[in-house]
Amino acid sequence: MRGERAVKRRLLLAAITGLALAGCKEAPATGGGASVAAAGARVSIEAIAAEAQGFTLGAAALARTAYVFFDPQCPHCAALWMAARPLRTQARFVWIPVGLLNDKSTLQGAALLSATDPVAAMDQHEVSLREQRGGIGPRAAAQAQQEAVKRNTALMTRLGFGSVPTVVARHAHSGEIVVIEGSVATPVLAQRLGLQAP
Numbered sequence: 762m763r764g765e766r767a768v769k770r771r772l773l774l775a776a777i778t779g780l781a782l783a784g785c786k787e788a789p790a791t792g793g794g795a796s797v798a799a800a801g802a803r804v805s806i807e808a809i810a811a812e813a814q815g816f817t818l819g820a821a822a823l824a825r826t827a828y829v830f831f832d833p834q835c836p837h838c839a840a841l842w843m844a845a846r847p848l849r850t851q852a853r854f855v856w857i858p859v860g861l862l863n864d865k866s867t868l869q870g871a872a873l874l875s876a877t878d879p880v881a882a883m884d885q886h887e888v889s890l891r892e893q894r895g896g897i898g899p900r901a902a903a904q905a906q907q908e909a910v911k912r913n914t915a916l917m918t919r920l921g922f923g924s925v926p927t928v929v930a931r932h933a934h935s936g937e938i939v940v941i942e943g944s945v946a947t948p949v950l951a952q953r954l955g956l957q958a959p
Contacts, residue, residue, distance in 0.1 A: 804920055804929055804938050812916050814909040815857035816879035818842075819849035827854045827930035827954060830917045833869035833896055834862040837944040838926045839887045844947045847959040851951075852930070856883065859914040861925060867901035870913075871906035930954050 809828045831838035831847070845854045856879075858870025869886065876882035886897040917927065928941040933955030941953055951958040 762932075790854045795868065804813055804940060805928060806931060808890060809857075809916070809920075809929060812929040813855070813913050814874060814877075815855045815913070816874065817853050817855050818845060818880055819851075819853035819946065820863045821853060823851070823853045825852035825930070825933055825937075825954075825956075827852050827928055828857060829854055830857050830859050830913070830922060830925055830927040830929075832859055832861045832866045832925045833873065834866045834890075835925045836890070839890055840885065840944040841926045841928070841950075847947050848951055848954075848956055851956045852933075853953065857917075858910050858915050859917050860910050861914065861917075861921065862931055865896065865899070867914075869896050871903075872897055872899050874906040874909055877902060898919050928954075 762929065784932045806826075806828070810826075813830075813882060815828070827845075829841065831841070842856075848854075854875075858866075858873055860867030860870055864929075873879050873882050873886065882897060920929075922940075922942060926942075926943050928939070928950070930939050931937065932939050932953075935955065939955075941950070941955055945953070948958045950956075
């Protein structure tokens with residue numbers, strides 16, 4: 762009982778001071794996520810582009826790219842998926858599945874990577890999660906896709922991120938690396954990335 766009160770007190774304090782980010786943490790606690798400033802200093806967008814395997818929301822020809830590390834079992838990632846959709850005409854969002862939260866994460870991430878139309882599969886997945894049906898079933902995804910999700914997870918961990926979703930991009934005007942850990946609403950996402958709010 763005392764522990765519950767302490768947790769509630771910490772959550773209330775975090776909410777009051779504005780420190781709470783909406784994001785899912787790794788299932789076994791590993792010390793929490795890196796701060797945005799600390800993580801941003803070590804991030805190489807070129808490394809993410811070269812090493813990560815994901816699927817694209819938005820036109821592939823768009824010059825502006827935002828990389829999104831997400832776990833298929835994360836409700837905050839689902840919220841960011843919806844928040845990013847109105848911005849897909851200004852930037853392409855590369856969604857990089859990772860397996861942090863539970864055993865389904867890697868299998869569902871592999872299923873999304875192996876889908877003929879990953880965006881449609883992600884939409885179906887999110888509807889299934891909202892309806893509490895558990896998300897898409899693990900299709901007969903090749904071992905290669907499961908290995909890709911594991912490599913994505915290792916890359917995310919190496920970059921110092923401990924929560925999902927995590928967005929990494931260059932600001933549209935300044936060119937500086939922007940790191941957003943946690944879900945944000947569409948206007949905030951647009952502002953942080955230097956895009957026009959819809």
